[in-house]
Amino acid sequence: MQSTNSTRDQAFIKFNGTSANYIGQELRAYDGSNRNSTTSATTSFDMNRIGGGTNFTDVFTNGEFYIPSYSGSSNKSVSFDFVLSTNATSGLREYLSLSAGLWSNTAAINQITFTLSAGNFAANSTVTIYGIKRGTA
Numbered sequence: 001m002q003s004t005n006s007t008r009d010q011a012f013i014k015f016n017g018t019s020a021n022y023i024g025q026e027l028r029a030y031d032g033s034n035r036n037s038t039t040s041a042t043t044s045f046d047m048n049r050i051g052g053g054t055n056f057t058d059v060f061t062n063g064e065f066y067i068p069s070y071s072g073s074s075n076k077s078v079s080f081d082f083v084l085s086t087n088a089t090s091g092l093r094e095y096l097s098l099s100a101g102l103w104s105n106t107a108a109i110n111q112i113t114f115t116l117s118a119g120n121f122a123a124n125s126t127v128t129i130y131g132i133k134r135g136t137a
Helices: none
Strands: 009-015 022-030 033-042 045-050 062-066 076-085 094-103 112-116
Touching: 045 094
Parallel strands: none
Antiparallel strands: 009 045, 009 112, 022 033, 022 094, 062 076, 076 094
């Protein structure tokens, strides 16, 4: 993914159009430092930063989500990781994020919405969604 914003952009994900009951724990690392953060009772999961602007030309953020039991009738756990690299010679160059979260809602997930805080998704940004079918024993 990449943003049309002039700098980095915050990306968010929410389920079923619902803006409630998201909580997460995140570990960030960037240019040799790290930071832990906890979010609670927020309106979406903060996927963290994706690239945008001149330092991110032709550089796309890579990420992966895992949502086990997305169709079940219990609260939904989520884990995700993101990696952002830039072609900058100074300033932020590498940004890594590992997160785990819980959406306290028992509805099956039937809609996933990705949004940005400031820009739009740039051309050639893609999201691929796939499911793993449970086999019978």
